[in-house]
Amino acid sequence: MNTFTLNARIVPPMRLLLLASLLPLSLLDAALDPAHFKVDVLAEGFTDPQEMVMLPDGRILICERTGKLRVWSPETGALTEGGELKVAIRKDNHARECGFIGLTADPDFANNHWLYTYWSLPDESSHRLSRFTFKDGQLDPASEKTILEVATDRDDSTCHEGGSLAFGPDGLLYLSTGDNTNPFSKPATPIEEDKKERDAQRSSSNSNDLRGKVLRIRVKDDGSYEIPEGNLFKPGTPKTRPEIYTMGLRNPYRITLNSKTGTLYWSEVAPDKQPTGEEINQAKTAGYYGWPYVITDTKAFNDLSGKAFDPKRLRNTSKNNTGITDLPVPREPLHYYERSCSIIGEVYHATDSPNAFPAELDNCLVFSDWNRSWFKFIRLDKDENKVAVEDLKLNFQFRKPIDLFFDKGILYVLEYGTGWYDVKNGRLIRISYSTEFNQQADPSADPRIAGMNAKLPGTKALQEATCLSCHNSQDRLIGPSFAEIVAKYGKDPKAPAELAKKVKEGGVGAWGEQPMPAHPMYSDKQIAEMLNAIFSTEPAGGHKQ
Known part of the structure; x- marks a missing residue:
């Protein structure tokens, strides 16, 4: 045996x-x-x-x-x-x-x-x-x-x-x-x-x-x-x-x-x-x-x-x-x-x-x-x-x-x-x-959140959610980058509430023909924290932790 x-x-x-x-x-x-x-x-x-x-x-x-x-x-x-x-x-x-x-x-x-x-x-x-x-x-x-x-x-x-x-x-x-x-x-x-x-x-x-x-x-x-x-x-x-x-x-x-x-x-x-x-x-x-x-x-x-x-x-x-x-x-x-x-x-x-x-x-x-x-x-x-x-x-x-x-x-x-x-x-x-290995995490190793405040709870939530499959902080994927969202909505005081509704219910048309699915699994508080993290995004190289 x-x-x-x-x-x-x-x-x-x-x-x-x-x-x-x-x-x-x-x-x-x-x-x-x-x-x-x-x-x-x-x-x-x-x-x-x-x-x-x-x-x-x-x-x-x-x-x-x-x-x-x-x-x-x-x-x-x-x-x-x-x-x-x-x-x-x-x-x-x-x-x-x-x-x-x-x-x-x-x-x-x-x-x-x-x-x-x-x-x-x-x-x-x-x-x-x-x-x-x-x-x-x-x-x-x-x-x-x-x-x-x-x-x-x-x-x-x-x-x-x-x-x-x-x-x-x-x-x-x-x-x-x-x-x-x-x-x-x-x-x-x-x-x-x-x-x-x-x-x-x-x-x-x-x-x-x-x-x-x-x-x-x-x-x-x-x-x-x-x-x-x-x-x-x-x-x-x-x-x-x-x-x-x-x-x-x-x-x-x-x-x-x-x-x-x-x-x-x-x-x-x-x-x-x-x-x-x-x-x-x-x-x-x-x-x-x-x-x-x-x-x-x-x-x-x-x-x-x-x-x-x-x-x-x-x-x-x-x-x-x-x-x-x-x-x-x-x-x-x-x-x-x-x-x-x-x-x-x-x-x-x-x-x-x-x-x-x-x-x-x-x-x-x-x-x-x-x-x-x-x-x-x-x-x-x-x-x-x-x-x-x-x-x-x-x-x-x-x-x-x-x-x-x-x-x-x-x-x-x-x-x-x-x-x-x-x-x-x-x-x-x-x-x-091996029990002899001692590999430690590198908190700066995630290129998807470059230019974001990694200490915000919403940033961590974004990393654990599905959002970063369609969006990155700096690069446009099938959805806009977070930097683009900030550039478009950053000075609009009504934007956080409107975007929260879109995240919750889904939407299409603002950035192209690809629809964004609804996310009813997240609470209003979680969505607000995620949006707060998104609006912390600065262009690549601009944000310092």
Whole structure:
């Protein structure tokens, strides 16, 4: 039996979870002291990075939305280019989230050198799952094997394309796809049948469509694929696609498989309007998850007549639906929390490798949040039921984590960067652990609040809220910078009250066509403190703490 060191004791792995749950909080807190987690920046300067994969020799490949494949070498620390795909590029509100969006390596990569990619064709409204040979540091375009194509809509501000790729321990390939809808219209749920781009019934809850799903296939050596047993619909079932493993998904942006059990996990990005909430979902078997009819603990949306959907009797009667009408009862998520942007990590399995995460985190599912840049873990029991959700505190200011995985017990994090589109300051991060580490937080390390008074309670609240995903102190993202807001409203005594109302209720038009969602979760006092902090903003270099 393998054993691992835990606080100078030798403990069988099967008892680690139980022991961690029984440890006095003082011992558990000491083991998870953020000073013991060392954060190293391995590489930076990525443009809209999407997904990464580690090769057997330790090299890490990163795909950028604009088409490039980047290669980081652990031997030299150098970042090089490993090829490029010609992809559809966002232009205004066309193809908003298209590009090179998914990447993984074959389980037998050391022998066959195969990479799997999910990318947007530039001249056809389709995403393609392809296999390429990657050898001598370069992706060979001539080696492409087209495995599967997913038809998409690209006009009317459609987004949510998913794109995450992962292999399970059984060798099956999983691919996530988004609902490919416009989420900005008035109804809380996209079910406007007369505007197909605003109807997720045509995709997510359509059993005959590959969008809004996690697909599961077995890829054969010649690039074709077969359907494994246990998918949601058996091959030949009328009005269904046999590739579907889970359906009724909004934007399963990242997926992961438990390397020991094969259980599928994914993070589900939440809508702006109520009811809403981020979901961490789990599938031990194929199933249906309810979008666009329900969310979180089966809170039901209303149909266009104002009547709430019945989660136990869901029917897809949209004229855009080509699949079955009567839908299964949706499953509830493993975990959910307030609207933001969840990013799934992996289930950690304790190891005695140097600088691995502590054994107290054995059998914990680590996840992050793109907006808030924090990390948490879900403690699981032996049957992968949720036991508790706890903070994983780290003394480092992250820039929107977008992908993460463990290797030999060390956590690797890919950061998107501080903007929204065409961001050029993404980073590759490594997080290792030792009780000998003593990493302290750097309070000046957050570029999003440059020129603001960091001591104000509203500044801290902004850092913990979702606001800094759309606004920065100095840089315009999809919303104005705080410096621009000060320049426009700073001398207007009525502005704080008017802006407080807009924050609470949402709005559109003052700074462009991108709507700002309502924020009813914040109290009037919290909003006033945030606005006070915003109005403390000075142009870059002008504010001194």
